[in-house]
Amino acid sequence: MKNFKLIIEYDGTCYHGWQRQKTEQTIQGEIEQALFTISGLKITLTGSGRTDSGVHALGQTANFKCDTHLGPDVFFKALNALLPDDIVIKSCEMVDENFHARFNAKSKTYRYWIYNHSIPKAVGRQYAWFIRHPLNYDAMNMAARLLSGTHDFKAFEASGSPRSGTERTVTKAEMIRSTNHYVCFEIEANGFLRFMVRNIVGTLAEIGLGKRTADEIKDILRSCDRSKAGVTAPAHGLFLIRVEY
Amino acid sequence: MKNFKLIIEYDGTCYHGWQRQKTEQTIQGEIEQALFTISGLKITLTGSGRTDSGVHALGQTANFKCDTHLGPDVFFKALNALLPDDIVIKSCEMVDENFHARFNAKSKTYRYWIYNHSIPKAVGRQYAWFIRHPLNYDAMNMAARLLSGTHDFKAFEASGSPRSGTERTVTKAEMIRSTNHYVCFEIEANGFLRFMVRNIVGTLAEIGLGKRTADEIKDILRSCDRSKAGVTAPAHGLFLIRVEY
Numbered sequence: 001m002k003n004f005k006l007i008i009e010y011d012g013t014c015y016h017g018w019q020r021q022k023t024e025q026t027i028q029g030e031i032e033q034a035l036f037t038i039s040g041l042k043i044t045l046t047g048s049g050r051t052d053s054g055v056h057a058l059g060q061t062a063n064f065k066c067d068t069h070l071g072p073d074v075f076f077k078a079l080n081a082l083l084p085d086d087i088v089i090k091s092c093e094m095v096d097e098n099f100h101a102r103f104n105a106k107s108k109t110y111r112y113w114i115y116n117h118s119i120p121k122a123v124g125r126q127y128a129w130f131i132r133h134p135l136n137y138d139a140m141n142m143a144a145r146l147l148s149g150t151h152d153f154k155a156f157e158a159s160g161s162p163r164s165g166t167e168r169t170v171t172k173a174e175m176i177r178s179t180n181h182y183v184c185f186e187i188e189a190n191g192f193l194r195f196m197v198r199n200i201v202g203t204l205a206e207i208g209l210g211k212r213t214a215d216e217i218k219d220i221l222r223s224c225d226r227s228k229a230g231v232t233a234p235a236h237g238l239f240l241i242r243v244e245y
Numbered sequence: 246m247k248n249f250k251l252i253i254e255y256d257g258t259c260y261h262g263w264q265r266q267k268t269e270q271t272i273q274g275e276i277e278q279a280l281f282t283i284s285g286l287k288i289t290l291t292g293s294g295r296t297d298s299g300v301h302a303l304g305q306t307a308n309f310k311c312d313t314h315l316g317p318d319v320f321f322k323a324l325n326a327l328l329p330d331d332i333v334i335k336s337c338e339m340v341d342e343n344f345h346a347r348f349n350a351k352s353k354t355y356r357y358w359i360y361n362h363s364i365p366k367a368v369g370r371q372y373a374w375f376i377r378h379p380l381n382y383d384a385m386n387m388a389a390r391l392l393s394g395t396h397d398f399k400a401f402e403a404s405g406s407p408r409s410g411t412e413r414t415v416t417k418a419e420m421i422r423s424t425n426h427y428v429c430f431e432i433e434a435n436g437f438l439r440f441m442v443r444n445i446v447g448t449l450a451e452i453g454l455g456k457r458t459a460d461e462i463k464d465i466l467r468s469c470d471r472s473k474a475g476v477t478a479p480a481h482g483l484f485l486i487r488v489e490y
Contacts, residue, residue: 009367056368080365088367120325122254122333123301123372123484239368 001065004072005095008060011086013126017053034082039068048101048243054235059242063101109188109241112201117181129237135208141175143207143214148173154224158195195232203230246310250340253305256331258371262298279327284313293346293488299480304487308346354433354486357446362426374482380453386420388452388459393418399469403440440477448475
C-alpha cells in the first residue's frame with residue numbers, strides 16, 4: 001500500500017469547506033472524485049483538518065493510501081489536469097506508510113487578511129475582510145502577542161462545539177502590516193478549535209476599533225466564555241498557510 | 246446641468262466588458278441602472294473608453310451630466326450602496342461642464358499581470374495569466390522598451406477593427422518584476438487600439454519563451470500586419486490602472 005502526501009492550494013469561495021458532503025461541493029469531495037477517475041478506486045483523503053465554508057488555503061496538507069502502480073508524479077499531473085482551477089495540487093510525494101496528515105501535524109499556520117480603508121476594494125474582495133473605520137494596529141498587535149503560549153482557548157471556540165480538550169499552544173501570534181491598506185494577522189499553533197482564528201480576529205478588530213482594550217484578551221482567555229469574546233470574522237479573509245510535521 | 250466625474254474600480258470577471266448591452270451585464274449598464282435608481286433619470290455614463298469582457302480596472306474614469314440638486318457625496322455613497330461588490334466607486338466629484346471622460350483623456354495606463362511558475366495558482370487565478378514555462382524577463386523588457394515613442398500600432402490591433410487612425414504615442418512600456426513569480430507589463434499611451442495591450446503581451450510572452458527575438462518587435466510594428474504579431478493574451482490579466490487628464 002502506497003501512501004501519498006499532497007500539499008494543496010485552494011480558493012474556498014465556491015466550496016462548502018474542506019469536508020466531503022453528500023450534496024454540496026467540497027475540496028475533499030472534488031479531490032476524492034479526481035482520485036477515483038485516476039485510479040478507479042474509492043480513495044479516502046485525510047486532511048490535516050477541516051477548513052470551513054469559504055476559507056482558503058495556500059498549504060493544506062492531506063494524505064491518501066492506495067494500492068497502485070502509479071507514482072506520485074502521475075497523480076500530481078493527473079490531479080491538476082482533472083481538478084477545477086480553484087484547486088491546485090502544489091506537490092505530491094510518497095511518504096512512509098505511517099504518515100497521517102491529521103495525527104502527525106505538529107503545528108499549523110493561519111493568516112487572516114483585513115483591508116482597512118474608507119472605500120472598499122472590488123479586485124481581491126474575496127480574499128480580505130473589509131473594515132471601513134481606521135484600525136489601531138499597535139493595539140491589535142499588543143493584544144495578538146498576549147495569545148502566545150499555552151492557554152485554554154475555549155472562549156474563542158464556536159459555541160456548542162463538542163470538543164473536550166480546549167487547551168492549545170500558540171507559538172506565534174502577530175499583526176503584520178502590509179502595503180496598500182492591507183493588514184494581516186498570523187497565528188501558528190499546535191492545533192486550532194472550531195472558528196478559533198475567526199473569533200480571535202473578530203475580537204482583535206474590536207480592539208483595533210477602540211471598542212475594547214488590548215488587555216481584555218487576558219480576561220477573555222481566563223473566562224473560557226465565548227460570549228466574552230468578539231464577533232466571528234467572516235470566512236473569506238482566512239487562509240491556511242502551512243502545516244508542519 | 247451638473248457634470249460629475251467618477252473613478253471606478255471593478256473586477257471584470259463576471260461582466261461582458263464596460264459598454265452597455267441589451268441583455269448582458271456590463272459595468273456601464275450596472276452603474277447607469279444605479280444612477281437611475283438614485284435620480285429617477287435616464288443618465289448616460291461616458292467612460293474614458295471601453296474595456297473588453299473580463300478585463301479589470303483600478304482606475305477607470307467616467308462622467309455623467311445630470312440636472313439634480315444632489316451633490317457628489319450623495320452619488321458617491323448611494324452608488325457604492327447600490328452597486329454589486331465587484332464594482333466600487335473610488336471617487337465622485339463635480340467637474341467643469343465641458344469635461345468629457347473620453348475626449349479629454351490625455352493618457353491611459355494599463356498593467357498586465359503574468360504568473361510564471363511551473364504550478365498554477367488557485368488564489369488570485371482570476372487576475373493573472375498563468376504561463377508554465379520560464380520566461381526570459383530581460384528579453385521581454387528589451388522588447389517592451391522598443392514600443393516607446395510614436396508608432397503605427399496597426400499590427401497589434403484586433404483584425405477587422407474599423408478604426409482609421411492607428412498611430413499612438415507610448416510614453417512608457419516596461420516589464421516590472423514582482424515577487425512570488427509574478428511579472429507585470431506596464432504601458433502608458435495617449436490611446437489604445439482594440440486588443441492592443443493583449444496582442445502586445447501575447448507577443449512579449451512569445452519573446453519571453455524564446456520563440457521570437459526582442460528585435461522582432463520593430464519588424465512587427467513596421468509590417469502593420471496583425472498576422473505578424475503574437476497571440477492575444479487572455480483578458481483576465483489586464484487592468485486599466487488610471488486615466489490622466
